[in-house]
Amino acid sequence: MTSSSHPALLHLGRYLRLDDNPLLAHAAATHETLLPVFALDPSVSRGPQQEAFLLASLADLQAQLRERGSDLLVLHEAPPDAVIDRYREPQRMIDADALPFDVTAMPRTYTPFRQRVEAAGIRTSQPIAAPTTLPPLPDGVVCPTIEVPALEMIAQGGERAAQTHWLQYRTRRLPDSYKQTRNGLLGWDYSSKLSPWLAWGCISPRRIATDLAEYEATYGANDGTYWLWFELLWRDFFAARGEHRTQQHAAYNNEPSWQMMLTASTGNRFVDAGLRELNATGFLGNRMRQIVASYCMYERNVPWQVGEAYFAMMLIDFDPASNVGNWKYIAGTGADPRGGRRFSAEKQREMYDPDGAYTRTWSAQ
Numbered sequence: 001m002t003s004s005s006h007p008a009l010l011h012l013g014r015y016l017r018l019d020d021n022p023l024l025a026h027a028a029a030t031h032e033t034l035l036p037v038f039a040l041d042p043s044v045s046r047g048p049q050q051e052a053f054l055l056a057s058l059a060d061l062q063a064q065l066r067e068r069g070s071d072l073l074v075l076h077e078a079p080p081d082a083v084i085d086r087y088r089e090p091q092r093m094i095d096a097d098a099l100p101f102d103v104t105a106m107p108r109t110y111t112p113f114r115q116r117v118e119a120a121g122i123r124t125s126q127p128i129a130a131p132t133t134l135p136p137l138p139d140g141v142v143c144p145t146i147e148v149p150a151l152e153m154i155a156q157g158g159e160r161a162a163q164t165h166w167l168q169y170r171t172r173r174l175p176d177s178y179k180q181t182r183n184g185l186l187g188w189d190y191s192s193k194l195s196p197w198l199a200w201g202c203i204s205p206r207r208i209a210t211d212l213a214e215y216e217a218t219y220g221a222n223d224g225t226y227w228l229w230f231e232l233l234w235r236d237f238f239a240a241r242g243e244h245r246t247q248q249h250a251a252y253n254n255e256p257s258w259q260m261m262l263t264a265s266t267g268n269r270f271v272d273a274g275l276r277e278l279n280a281t282g283f284l285g286n287r288m289r290q291i292v293a294s295y296c297m298y299e300r301n302v303p304w305q306v307g308e309a310y311f312a313m314m315l316i317d318f319d320p321a322s323n324v325g326n327w328k329y330i331a332g333t334g335a336d337p338r339g340g341r342r343f344s345a346e347k348q349r350e351m352y353d354p355d356g357a358y359t360r361t362w363s364a365q
Contacts, residue, residue: 008033008138011079012072013086013201016057017159018064020127020204023086028131033138036065036072039079039087045253045313049282052149053157053316057200059146060158070134071143088244088320090198092236093205095125103240110237117233124209154188154281155196155316162197166208169194170215179227183287185358191285192228195317198235205232238325243334252309257302261310264364270349271295273362280362282316287352293330294343304331 010027016038018024027034038058046054062072079087096103100120107113137143148157155161169175174189184190197203209232216225238244252258260266264275274288284292289311296302308327312318325334332340353359 006035006138007031008035010034010036011083011086012036012038012061013079013083014089014091014199015086015201016061017162017202017204018061018130019159019163020207021130021201022128024134025128025131028134031135034070034135035137035141036061036070037075038072039075039077041078041087042076043078047279047282047314048149048151049153050314050316050318052151052153053155053196053282054200055146056148056153056157056161057159057197057202058157059148060160060202062143062146064159065134068134069136071137071141072146073141073143074146085244090235090239090244090319090321091201091205092239093124093209093232094122094236096240098122098125099240106240110234113237113240114230114233123213123229125206127204127206127210153316154283155193157196157200157202157316159197159202162194162203165197166194166203166211170211173219175212175215175228176219176222176224178224180224182227182231183285183352185285185288185352186361195319196283199315199317199319205235208232235319235322238319238321241321241325243322243325243328244320252306255306257296257300257306258310260300261296261302261307266295266300268295268299268345269363270353270359271345272364273359276362276364278311278314282314284315287348289326290330290341291343291345291348293327294341295345297331298342299345304328304333 008031010023010031012023015021015023024036058072058074065072094117099106100116100122107116155165169192174192178192181190194203194208198205198208209229212225212229261275262279264272264279266272266275271292274284274292277288278284278292293304293307296307297304304327308323311327312320312323315323328334330341349359
């Protein structure tokens, strides 16, 4: 069982869960034997936090599959071209065929995209249940137990951790305050923090949107719940634009701008604090990502492609479509109707870190 095109192999890509996994459900219904696999491409550079989060996600899925008589095999090779999109394309809240327009003729910018979706009354496509049974492995297959690095992480990878996090977020009524707090810089609760699990498919955006609708039916809809859906739709927008297919990472690691980000030495204490948080944790809040991207591009002349590649390596929530889309948005080469977003780092610091707590937290030791 070495051929990556063997008919029993199921490349899961970024579908690292049992719930609402159409790939696994279809394979379970149509195969007599099945071997779920993940191609861990050794040519892809990953920061230690991203690597640990991904391996933890794979290990959690392997444990769940084993409980059901199946398993997960990690292949240390590039995925075949026929399934490459499974490893790059984010899963959508609204399926492509449910959109009120053909994706080839979709609006160029987000606002008209959102308006047409809302006018059609579309909130989400329906998730599907996890398969109740799985086919056995092909004869003779042995899957080594996936080892997770002993590394302190801000979030544990895997479907079960995702479900636990999402449940406590709703139980504590945090969706209600999402819009008011989402631009925060310090702490855990200022945003939903769902993005790492969404990025690797540990939880489905269709499941989140469905649960969110049930939450609104119970507690009432408000600006916070709407804005959480609003941000999920941004992910759909970048995916529908096919931004993930434009990602082309060259060898940037020897460039001065790459080293500047790696050493957090832009010369601006606030921006450097953001890069230190990213380098240490593999995460950065959305507001700080925009500030770092804008400063690097407009004040330090870092090409957006270099910044995008650096974030792609470091982020535990690296989503190819959203990462490319957001860097192009700030650079003015993508879906931004204003032609770019140049922020004043000092003004942003005054607005979002007025007492300097964030800068001090992530200042050089």
